[in-house]
Every structure is written in C-alpha cells, then in structure tokens.
Amino acid sequence: MLIQIAVLFFGLITTSGSWDTFVSSVSRAGNELQFSLMTAVLVILISLPLALAAAYELKKPGLRGTIAWILVLVPLAIPAPLVGIGMVTLWYGPLLAVPYPGLLMPVLVAVSRFAPIAAIILFVQLRFLDPLLFDAAAVFSKSQVKTWTQIRLPLLAPGLLVAAGILFTLTLAELGATLIVAPPGHATLTMRIYNYLHYGAAGEVAGLCLMITILTLIAGTGAILSLRWLYNRSGTFQRVEER
Amino acid sequence: MIELEDVSKSFGNYPALSKVSLTIPDHARIALLGPSGSGKTTLLRLIAGLEVPDAGTISSDGRIISSPEYVLPPYERSIGFVFQSAALWPHMTVSDNILFGLDHLPETEQQQRLLTLLERMQITSIKDRFPDQISGGEARRVALARALAPRPATLLFDEPLTNLDRKLRDDLLSLISESVLETGSTMVYVTHDEYEAECVADTIIRFDKGTIIR
Numbered sequence: 198m199l200i201q202i203a204v205l206f207f208g209l210i211t212t213s214g215s216w217d218t219f220v221s222s223v224s225r226a227g228n229e230l231q232f233s234l235m236t237a238v239l240v241i242l243i244s245l246p247l248a249l250a251a252a253y254e255l256k257k258p259g260l261r262g263t264i265a266w267i268l269v270l271v272p273l274a275i276p277a278p279l280v281g282i283g284m285v286t287l288w289y290g291p292l293l294a295v296p297y298p299g300l301l302m303p304v305l306v307a308v309s310r311f312a313p314i315a316a317i318i319l320f321v322q323l324r325f326l327d328p329l330l331f332d333a334a335a336v337f338s339k340s341q342v343k344t345w346t347q348i349r350l351p352l353l354a355p356g357l358l359v360a361a362g363i364l365f366t367l368t369l370a371e372l373g374a375t376l377i378v379a380p381p382g383h384a385t386l387t388m389r390i391y392n393y394l395h396y397g398a399a400g401e402v403a404g405l406c407l408m409i410t411i412l413t414l415i416a417g418t419g420a421i422l423s424l425r426w427l428y429n430r431s432g433t434f435q436r437v438e439e440r
Numbered sequence: 441m442i443e444l445e446d447v448s449k450s451f452g453n454y455p456a457l458s459k460v461s462l463t464i465p466d467h468a469r470i471a472l473l474g475p476s477g478s479g480k481t482t483l484l485r486l487i488a489g490l491e492v493p494d495a496g497t498i499s500s501d502g503r504i505i506s507s508p509e510y511v512l513p514p515y516e517r518s519i520g521f522v523f524q525s526a527a528l529w530p531h532m533t534v535s536d537n538i539l540f541g542l543d544h545l546p547e548t549e550q551q552q553r554l555l556t557l558l559e560r561m562q563i564t565s566i567k568d569r570f571p572d573q574i575s576g577g578e579a580r581r582v583a584l585a586r587a588l589a590p591r592p593a594t595l596l597f598d599e600p601l602t603n604l605d606r607k608l609r610d611d612l613l614s615l616i617s618e619s620v621l622e623t624g625s626t627m628v629y630v631t632h633d634e635y636e637a638e639c640v641a642d643t644i645i646r647f648d649k650g651t652i653i654r
Binding site: 258327332337347348352 | 452485488489490513514515516519520521523524525527528529530531532540541543544586590
C-alpha cells in the first residue's frame with residue numbers, strides 16, 4: 198500500500214512540475230477547494246445521524262430489518278449519473294421547484310450515494326458491541342442525553358470516525374452525479390480536474406490530484422490518530438504492551 | 441413487593457415465557473433456577489423493564505410497571521442489575537463505571553459511596569484502571585459495586601458468576617450474599633447452578649420451558 202501511495206505521489210509530483218506550478222494550480226482552484234471541503238463537511242454532518250439511525254434499523258430482525266437492508270443497498274446499485282439525473286428531475290418537479298443554495302444539490306447527491314456506506318460501517322460497529330452495554334446504560338442512567346453522550350457515542354466513536362473519513366474521501370472524489378447537479382458558478386475540485394482534462398493541462402490536473410490525495414491522506418491520518426487516541430484512552434494498547 | 445401476573449413473552453415464534461405468575465416479597469432472596477433457554481433471563485429482563493411483555497402485567501407495590509401497553513423505564517424502577525458478562529463500559533475507568541448511576545447525588549456523597557464500595561469489594565487498587573486491564577473476577581466485583589452504588593430496592597443478577605473458577609466463584613458468592621443482606625434489597629438471582637442458588641437464596645424457584653415448575 199505504501200508503494201502504491203509512493204508511486205502515485207511520485208507520478209503526480211513529476212507531472213505537476215515545480216513547487217511553484219503546484220502552488221499556482223492549487224491557488225487558482227481556491228474556490229473549488231473551498232466548495233469541495235464545505236460539501237464534504239456538510240455530507241459528514243448530515244450523513245452520520247442518518248446512517249446511525251439506519252444502522253439501528255439494519256440490526257432489527259424480520260421484515261423491518263429486511264426493508265432497511267433493501268433501502269440501504271439499492272442506492273449503492275444506482276449509477277452516479279442516474280442519481281444526478283434523478284435529483285434534478287425531482288428538484289425541478291412541481292413540488293420542489295424553489296430556489297436552493299449552491300451547496301444543496303452536490304451535498305444531497307453525495308448523501309444519497311454515500312450515507313448507505315456509512316450505515317453499513319456503523320451497522321458492523323454495532324454488531325461488534327455487546328448489547329448488554331446499552332442495557333446497562335438503560336438501567337443506570339436517568340438521562341437519555343447522558344446515555345448518548347457518555348455511553349452510546351463513545352462506544353460508537355471508532356465506527357463514526359471511520360465512516361466520517363470514508364464519507365470525506367468519497368465526497369471529495371465524487372464527480373458522476375455532482376457534474377450533473379452542480380449549479381452555475383459552483384464547482385468542486387474534481388469538476389475542475391475534469392474540465393482541465395479537456396484542454397490537456399496535465400500539470401494542472403496532476404497538481405489538483407495531488408491536492409486531493411493530500412487532503413484524503415490528512416483525513417485518513419486524522420481518523421487513525423483519533424482512533425489510536427481513543428484506544429490509548431481506554432487502555433487497550435497498554436494492555437497489549439503489558440502482555 | 442413485585443407481582444407478576446400471567447406474564448407471557450415470545451421472540452418470533454419462540455415462546456420464552458408462558459403465563460408466569462409470581463410474587464416476590466420485599467427483602468426476599470429468590471433464585472430462579474433452570475436450564476439454558478428456560479426463560480429465566482427473559483423473566484429477569486421483564487422485571488428490569490428491558491423487555492416488553494406480550495401479555496400480563498408486572499406490578500411494584502401495587503403499581504403496574506410493565507404491561508403490553510406500558511413499560512416504566514428501567515432507571516425509574518430502583519433496580520441494580522449485574523449482567524452475565526459484567527457489561528462494564530470499556531471507555532470508562534472502574535471508578536467512573538461505579539459513579540455513573542450516582543449523578544443525582546452531591547459530589548461528596550458520590551465519593552463517599554465510591555470509596556466505601558471500592559473497599560468493600562476489595563478493588564481500591566484498580567479504581568483507575570479500565571475494564572480491559574482487570575481480571576474476570578475483578579470485573580464481576582466492579583459490576584456488583586456498580587449495581588449496589590445507587591442503593592436500589594431490588595438487585596437482579598443474571599448468571600453473574602459464569603466462567604469463573606470454583607475458588608473465585610465461592611468468594612464472590614459470599615460477597616454477593618453479604619452485600620444483599622447488608623443492603624436489605626430484594627434479590628432475584630438467575631442461575632442454572634443449584635449450588636449457587638442454594639448459597640445465595642432463601643427461596644428457589646425452578647423454571648423450565650418458560651414456566652415455573654416448582
């Protein structure tokens with residue numbers, strides 16, 4: 198994996214040319230960078246609560262759980278452009294034909310495409326947790342807020358962190374649906390790369406791709422460091438060392 | 441006094457409990473004895489309010505606390521629960537686990553209870569450790585301390601000594617018996633082990649196939 202990353206970095210650095218070229222290509226894409234980051238953060242904030250609610254439904258037995266699984270899996274099977282076309286059709290229908298902020302559509306398509314993945318990650322996390330931990334919280338806690346903040350969220354934190362990291366990465370790289378729904382005057386980094394590709398601006402493309410790779414690595418490293426901090430805090434690593 | 445009247449509970453097509461009626465007087469020490477799958481844990485969870493009965497009612501001091509239409513939340517029942525797997529929250533220290541249910545008390549009272557229980561359970565030396573860093577026997581002591589901390593009217597034990605060796609089990613059985621006697625709480629102790637039942641309870645109720653057989 199390290200070799201893969203190194204080859205990618207070396208290739209992009211070589212193609213993007215000098216440091217100055219990289220800086221200028223990134224600075225010229227400042228608006229797109231800001232738009233992409235805001236989209237990714239909003240997608241995380243909207244998707245995680247939805248995914249958590251869905252994960253609890255996925256755990257339910259019988260028909261309810263089956264329906265939840267269908268609702269989660271079907272969006273994953275829909276091609277990205279079709280999600281975009283569907284969203285445009287829906288939004289320009291008679292019921293929703295109202296002005297909306299520029300971020301809304303890119304955020305909505307990313308949520309509809311990637312929230313199911315976050316739901317599956319959180320479902321797996323829930324399956325690994327002893328349900329008696331939640332029963333104990335119900336017995337000993339008088340407050341739902343306390344149960345959520347002190348028991349449920351800390352127990353789910355690893356899954357939430359991983360899901361947030363994956364949502365960030367996938368949203369940053371999303372193109373197929375965003376290209377269709379992004380309103381005039383708004384573009385993401387990947388859309389700018391796509392536009393540059395038409396003109397054969399290899400250096401610019403490589404610089405922006407390098408930027409996306411760096412952002413993804415920062416998000417991944419942040420998630421890993423947070424996970425390590427969580428496990429260190431709960432003593433898991435110390436215990437392994439003691440053995 | 442806790443009264444169960446014609447309580448039934450099924451999971452899908454599997455009937456876990458069938459029309460169980462039982463009276464648990466105040467300060468009684470009752471053991472529910474039966475093989476795995478006999479419904480005794482389900483009964484305990486129904487008393488705790490962790491499950492909703494399909495039929496029948498559960499009352500506490502004449503007030504209905506569980507029925508198919510209404511379930512009083514577990515934390516409003518003045519119960520302490522010791523789960524089979526100890527169920528200590530892994531991200532909290534031993535002290536934090538014990539203190540968790542005491543936030544309605546002043547800080548000094550919380551610390552007083554904590555210190556008393558740590559000493560009583562002989563776990564003072566591990567008070568700052570996390571559950572991953574303590575042994576199975578210590579975890580059961582912490583679970584017992586957590587259940588005792590709020591001084592509940594009823595203590596519920598769901599096979600709390602499973603997978604412990606004989607010596608450790610005997611030590612903990614003594615500790616449980618003494619603690620329950622000291623607090624005067626009503627106790628319902630679920631086990632499949634006759635020896636454990638005889639050690640801790642003054643009444644043994646035998647369970648099989650979702651009904652009381654004796």
